[in-house]
Amino acid sequence: MPFVSFAFFIFLSGCMMHGMAGDGMPEPKGPEFWKYIVEENPYRTWNFFPGKEGLYRGTSPHGAFLKVYVNDLAYRAALEGKPMPYGAIIVKENYAEDKKTLMAVTPMYRVKGFNPDGGDWFWAKYGPNGEIMAAGRMEGCIKCHGVHRNADWRFLHVAK
Numbered sequence: 001m002p003f004v005s006f007a008f009f010i011f012l013s014g015c016m017m018h019g020m021a022g023d024g025m026p027e028p029k030g031p032e033f034w035k036y037i038v039e040e041n042p043y044r045t046w047n048f049f050p051g052k053e054g055l056y057r058g059t060s061p062h063g064a065f066l067k068v069y070v071n072d073l074a075y076r077a078a079l080e081g082k083p084m085p086y087g088a089i090i091v092k093e094n095y096a097e098d099k100k101t102l103m104a105v106t107p108m109y110r111v112k113g114f115n116p117d118g119g120d121w122f123w124a125k126y127g128p129n130g131e132i133m134a135a136g137r138m139e140g141c142i143k144c145h146g147v148h149r150n151a152d153w154r155f156l157h158v159a160k
């Protein structure tokens, strides 16, 4: 039955393309996600959010100074002015007034089906050495970012 095996092959490659299996993305959980962004795909090697290169003065409630990194998927979507696809990660570093002391790392990570009511974003807050201060469907993050629920739950956008 060559047709059946061909159809199965198409099905399998479809799964792989859609990230259902073996796409190397981390689970939306505090420790796994931290390991991914510091060891497996270190965020400090990523691009900055377009238009926000380097350290810049932040707004409340995040740090006095911020750095915002994006993985490839998030970078491309930002440049194209499109919604972030599943697998997009934005990592924000929050620095103290001295511009040097890292206070916290607050990422958001889009995961299909993780939290449909909250734009499917996984939120976390880590201390500078990866201590988990919050991770998951964080009400605080969701409430405030929710003012932009129609714009991907993001404050930062790049004008087209």
Ligand code: HEC
Binding pocket: 057, 058, 059, 060, 061, 062, 066, 068, 090, 091, 092, 106, 107, 108, 123, 124, 125, 134, 138, 140, 141, 142, 144, 145, 153, 154, 155, 156, 157
């Ligand atoms: C009271 C409002 C508020 C809360 C609570 C809040 N944020 Fe934000 N967030 C902001 C604002 C404002 C910005 C834009 C910062 C800037 O560039 O000056 C922002 C930016 C970000 C960004 C950069 C991408 C974007 O949305 O523009 C990330 C990532 C982020 N926040 C993560 C988090 C996480 C994780 C939490 C919860 C632990 C959180 N935020 C809680 C207001 C908030």
